[in-house]
Amino acid sequence: MSQTTGPSNSGIDVSFEFFPPKTEKMEQNLWRSIERLAPLQPKFVSVTYGAGGSTRERTHQTIARILKETDLVPAAHLTCVDASREEVDEVVRQYRDTGVKHFVALRGDSQSGVGEAYIPRADGYRNAVELVAGLKAIDDFEISVAAYPEKHPESSDFATDIDLLKRKVDNGATRAITQFFFENDVFERYVERARRAGIYIPIVPGIAPIHDFTKIARFAGACGASIPSWMAERFEGLEEDEMTRSHVAAALCAEQVLDLKQRGFSDFHFYTMNRADLVYSICHILGLRGRKPGAADAEAESSAAAA
Incomplete structure (x- = not known):
């Protein structure tokens, strides 16, 4: 599988986030999603990384397969959760040896669940600040980190955040990717705060297409993201109407991104949830186009034959 399209003339660049599969069926779905979205030529694709050895191994396997079977640029998530510095450093070296040059460095959530108190290991990296320094000590990686337009739930105030x-x-850190948000004014104010603080790296909006409004609202509550009332009204009465819900979600998300583009932002990171169709629809509305896999090869062969 390869990327065969040229740069988009939409003025928009995208990246996509996937999570590693837990079952064979989920793996098939992941690769269908990757195949569906790869022709849009994302700047990179990230793969999440949870606590626990099996989850970490699945992430590594997914990253290795992306490098082997696609032309996509993978970014490996890395957290401080339940690991010593030596263990984390060894994982980083394994990724580097596989060909990974980009990491998404996160502290990670408590193993007790989102919203629970985080307790670092005494022999581990305490937070993403230390993790970024540890990565840079190993190699000159590209490093993305998290940013929180409505501040991290554990931060006492915006200044601390x-x-x-x-x-x-x-x-x-070379890039910040935000927690998802739905009010663009909130994001823009956050970027202004960051610039006033002397932070000049790209701050990329994290975009969450709404596959299930009830689930996203529940998750938003746990991670400190607000759900505006006007958005809830758009999905009212659509609990059992998946098709209409999908149309509304695509229109709403495209509307958000186009408004951000008008405000001067051009890079967007989509949390795909391994569900490509809605994300693809949104990107199509945004003007991103991609040929089907193999189209460029066929075109090249046709041109060669004509010559």
């Missing part, structure tokens, strides 16, 4: 981001940047 912005200071944490600044420390990540000072240690070598």
Whole structure:
């Protein structure tokens, strides 16, 4: 599988986030999603990384397969959860040897669940600030970190939250990707705060297409993202109407991205949930186009035959 399209003339660049499969059926779905979205030429695709050895191994296997079977640029998620510094450093070296040059460095959520108190290991990296420094000590990686337009739920105030981001940047972070949000004014104010604090790396909006409004609302509540009332009204009465819900979700998400583009933002990171059709529809509305896999090879062969 290869990417065969030229750069989009939409003025929009995208990246996609996937999560590693837990079952064979989920793996098939993941690769259908990758095949569906690869022709859109994302800048990179990231693969999440959870606590626990089996989850981490699945992430590594997914990354290795992306490198082997596609032309996509993978970014490996990395967390501090339940691992010593030596264990994390060894994982980083394994990824580097596989060909990974880009990491998404995160502290990670508590093993007790999202919203629960995080307790670092005494022999581990305490937070993403230390993790970024550890990555840079190993190699000159590209490093993306998390940013929170409505501040991290554990931060006491915005000043503390912005200071944490600044420390990540000072240690070598090259890009920030935000938690999802639905009010663009909130994101723009956050970027202004970051710029005033001397943070000048790209701050990429994290975009969450709404596959299931009830689930996204529940998750938003746990991670400190707000759900505006006007958005809830758009999905009212569509609980059992998947087709209409999908149309509304595509229109709403495209509307959000186009408004951000008008405000001067051009890079967007989509949380796909391994479900490609809705994301593909949104990207089509945004003007991103891609040939089907193999189209460029067929075209090249045709041109050669004509010559």
